[in-house]
Amino acid sequence: xxxxxDAELNSQATKEIADHLVACPSCREQFEELEGVDRLLQExxxxxxxxxxxxxxxxxxxxxxxxxxxxxxxxRAWNWFLQRALVFVRLLQGDAxxxxxxxxxxGDMPSSFIGYAYFKILG
Amino acid sequence: MGDPDFILLKAAxxxxxxxxxxxxxxxxxxxxxxILRYLGDRATAEDMAQEVFLKVYQASSRFDPRxxxxxxxxxxxxxxSMNELKRRKRLLKFxxxxxxxxxxxxxxVFAEDMARREREExxxxxxxxxxxxxRAALLLKVTEGLSYREIGAVLEVSVASVESLIFRARKTxxxxxxxxxx
Numbered sequence: 001x002x003x004x005x006d007a008e009l010n011s012q013a014t015k016e017i018a019d020h021l022v023a024c025p026s027c028r029e030q031f032e033e034l035e036g037v038d039r040l041l042q043e044x045x046x047x048x049x050x051x052x053x054x055x056x057x058x059x060x061x062x063x064x065x066x067x068x069x070x071x072x073x074x075x076r077a078w079n080w081f082l083q084r085a086l087v088f089v090r091l092l093q094g095d096a097x098x099x100x101x102x103x104x105x106x107g108d109m110p111s112s113f114i115g116y117a118y119f120k121i122l123g
Numbered sequence: 124m125g126d127p128d129f130i131l132l133k134a135a136x137x138x139x140x141x142x143x144x145x146x147x148x149x150x151x152x153x154x155x156x157x158i159l160r161y162l163g164d165r166a167t168a169e170d171m172a173q174e175v176f177l178k179v180y181q182a183s184s185r186f187d188p189r190x191x192x193x194x195x196x197x198x199x200x201x202x203x204s205m206n207e208l209k210r211r212k213r214l215l216k217f218x219x220x221x222x223x224x225x226x227x228x229x230x231x232v233f234a235e236d237m238a239r240r241e242r243e244e245x246x247x248x249x250x251x252x253x254x255x256x257x258r259a260a261l262l263l264k265v266t267e268g269l270s271y272r273e274i275g276a277v278l279e280v281s282v283a284s285v286e287s288l289i290f291r292a293r294k295t296x297x298x299x300x301x302x303x304x305x
Contacts, residue, residue: 002290006264008271037293040300041265044246045239047165049155049172054147057176058140064177 001027005034059084128192136183143183147176150193153267154200160262161204163247171207175200194276197269201259201277208255249299256280257292264289 003009004017021028062084128149134142154175159168178199186195250258256278263269263277264285271285278285 002293003271003286006271006289008286033297034293037296037300038265040246041261041296044160044243044266046152046156047159047168049151049169053151053172054144057147057173057180058144060173061140061143061177061180064181 001031002034005031005038126192129186129188132179132183132186132192135180136186143180146179146192150196151176154196157197157262157267158200158204160247160250160266161201161259162207163251167207171200171203174203178203190276191273194269194273197263197267197273198277198279201263204259205255245303249296249303252299253292253295257288257295260285260288261292261296 001017004014007014009017021031128146131142131146131149135146151172155168155172158171158175159165162168162171175196179196182199186192250262253261259278260274263274264271269277271282271289274285275282278288280288
């Protein structure tokens with residue numbers, strides 16, 4: 001019955017269960033109770049992530065890559081710059097969603113951080 | 124036609140950050156929702172969601188194209204969540220107040236409706252009483268819509284086991300709801 005509720009049965013088994021539920025009040029009651037459990041779970045709210053989340057992951061990735069990479073300091077510095085330049089250029093092009101934050105909300109961002117300059121321009 | 128998610132993942136594994144960003148946007152809400160419902164703690168879920176995608180990127184070159192990208196991403200999310208649960212259990216052995224995390228969660232929830240927030244907390248508390256694999260299987264099916272086969276790939280169990288896990292989870296929750304007067 002659980003697999004029927006999840007539409008995981010083949011067509012023949014599905015029909016057999018469907019026919020049985022019509023004919024058997026006891027089983028139908030049990031099935032409706034299972035449906036009730038699902039309904040309560042589906043009432044759990046969907047908490048979305050802010051649009052900045054993807055950019056934040058990319059930033060964190062850039063920092064991880066910088067600390068992980070071997071090679072010259074210049075190479076690591078160049079990679080660090082490229083990561084941030086990519087995000088900054090996309091922001092200016094408007095490909096990303098409009099900024100949802102204000103400069104004050106990003107107060108913990110160091111003034112040398114490139115994103116700080118972007119929000120200062122917006123502000 | 125190939126899995127569009129695989130095309131994005133492959134591009135990401137070759138250093139295409141824009142493709143990786145598209146992949147993140149596609150999965151950020153489902154991954155976050157799953158972790159939040161599984162752990163019941165928003166702050167941890169936010170941190171963990173980021174960690175999931177960092178691991179996705181780092182492991183992208185090792186992805187087996189025979190698998191589905193969605194199952195693989197949820198598998199990473201599930202494994203990280205399980206590690207967090209184990210970590211909490213170890214901490215709880217030494218913690219004075221076993222309910223402290225529940226109190227912090229209710230303080231952080233952003234829902235304005237107090238009744239809805241309480242209901243959500245009750246549901247989380249009932250879900251926490253399910254064994255971890257039953258909870259994961261049920262959430263992945265009912266709230267994230269994965270198939271039994273995909274859930275099997277996430278939990279590394281057979282389809283028959285997934286069916287059994289979900290059936291038992293529903294049965295247990297039904298009894299818990301009845302006791303709680305729902």
